[in-house]
Amino acid sequence: MAGQISVIDFGRFIGGSTNERKSVAYDIDKALTTSGFLSLINHGIEQSIIDECFYWSERFFELPVHEKSQLSPSVHKMRHGYLGIGKEIVRGERSHKENFDFGNPEDSDMESWPSPEKLPGFRECAETFYHACSRLISELFECIDLIFKLDTNDSLSKHHSGSADVVSFLHYPAVRQRGNFVRGMAHSDLGTITLLFQHGIGGLQVADHDSTRETTTVAIEKTANFIDVHPDSQAILVNVGYLLMRWTNGRWPSTVHRVTWPPGFRDTQDSGMQTDTPERFSIAFFSFPDYEVDIEPLENCRSQQQPRRWKNSLNAGEYLLKKRRQLYSS
Numbered sequence: 162m163a164g165q166i167s168v169i170d171f172g173r174f175i176g177g178s179t180n181e182r183k184s185v186a187y188d189i190d191k192a193l194t195t196s197g198f199l200s201l202i203n204h205g206i207e208q209s210i211i212d213e214c215f216y217w218s219e220r221f222f223e224l225p226v227h228e229k230s231q232l233s234p235s236v237h238k239m240r241h242g243y244l245g246i247g248k249e250i251v252r253g254e255r256s257h258k259e260n261f262d263f264g265n266p267e268d269s270d271m272e273s274w275p276s277p278e279k280l281p282g283f284r285e286c287a288e289t290f291y292h293a294c295s296r297l298i299s300e301l302f303e304c305i306d307l308i309f310k311l312d313t314n315d316s317l318s319k320h321h322s323g324s325a326d327v328v329s330f331l332h333y334p335a336v337r338q339r340g341n342f343v344r345g346m347a348h349s350d351l352g353t354i355t356l357l358f359q360h361g362i363g364g365l366q367v368a369d370h371d372s373t374r375e376t377t378t379v380a381i382e383k384t385a386n387f388i389d390v391h392p393d394s395q396a397i398l399v400n401v402g403y404l405l406m407r408w409t410n411g412r413w414p415s416t417v418h419r420v421t422w423p424p425g426f427r428d429t430q431d432s433g434m435q436t437d438t439p440e441r442f443s444i445a446f447f448s449f450p451d452y453e454v455d456i457e458p459l460e461n462c463r464s465q466q467q468p469r470r471w472k473n474s475l476n477a478g479e480y481l482l483k484k485r486r487q488l489y490s491s
């Protein structure tokens with residue numbers, strides 16, 4: 162991946178001529194084939210919507226823990242609501258972050274929105290943001306149709322009604338630096354496409370495929386070079402989830418990433434200085450297929466030279482429920 166994430170001007174796709182759209186599709190295929198990640202500029206989502214979401218996210222996480230905890234998910238299979246620090250467990254380790262998750266405002270049966278008296282405007286902003294992200298996801302599906310020559314019947318958009326999508330407002334609290342810590346454990350995403358919004362403080366790192374031959378997350382974490390992703394508030398990071406990797410027969414990797422010290426704070430750690438690592442906010446929109454979908458590699462991603470990488474099809478709902486049970490086992 163030559164040590165960096167490709168930047169794609171998506172304005173040339175949204176409002177572009179047929180040739181421009183083809184050229185953007187070509188660039189996106191190349192970027193995702195090489196690294197599983199890319200950075201979109203001119204993506205069509207108004208900056209004011211994004212900024213307002215970060216504003217409400219900060220107000221939400223400022224609430225006292227007992228108030229946030231009242232919004233903890235109960236038995237909802239999607240686990241919408243508030244997840245406190247350390248609730249997510251990856252390979253036995255608890256991530257040092259908290260999140261507030263919500264789904265499609267039209268069909269989510271979520272009873273756990275913060276009260277409008279406390280946070281007036283929160284829900285409205287969250288809903289506007291959801292719809293803006295959904296529109297961008299639809300445009301990315303159009304681009305995927307172009308890349309893999311999918312007609313309306315084969316388009317991945319057919320399998321994405323949006324009912325399983327999740328937005329996560331993420332907060333990594335400030336930490337006094339002592340010893341090693343990782344804010345968000347190394348992982349690859351589960352679903353189809355993730356849109357990731359960063360804001361101010363960095364720390365996100367993406368594994369460089371070219372630097373390792375390993376394939377498991379644990380081994381990749383030990384051996385790979387990790388690339389720092391600069392937090393550009395004008396850009397949206399797009400990355401491939403496991404299920405899209407399956408659809409593309411492995412052509413687009415679901416790349417391992419993690420959240421660690423922001424660059425600039427690692428040196429103080431090395432020199433033994435005891436400075437605080439500032440808190441960090443990010444927002445992720447996870448697009449997931451509808452639960453009943455069975456995932457088979459796209460026809461244009463298999464050939465004699467590229468035989469099926471996975472023997473069986475994969476049911477999206479079964480896979481996601483199994484993975485979520487592992488992540489939130491306490």
Ligand SMILES: O=C(O)CCC(=O)C(=O)O
Nearest residue numbers: 331345350365420443445
């Ligand atoms: O907070 C970030 O920048 C990354 C979050 C992430 O990778 C995730 O939630 O899957």
Ligand SMILES: [Fe+2]
Nearest residue numbers: 348349350418
């Ligand atoms: Fe992720």
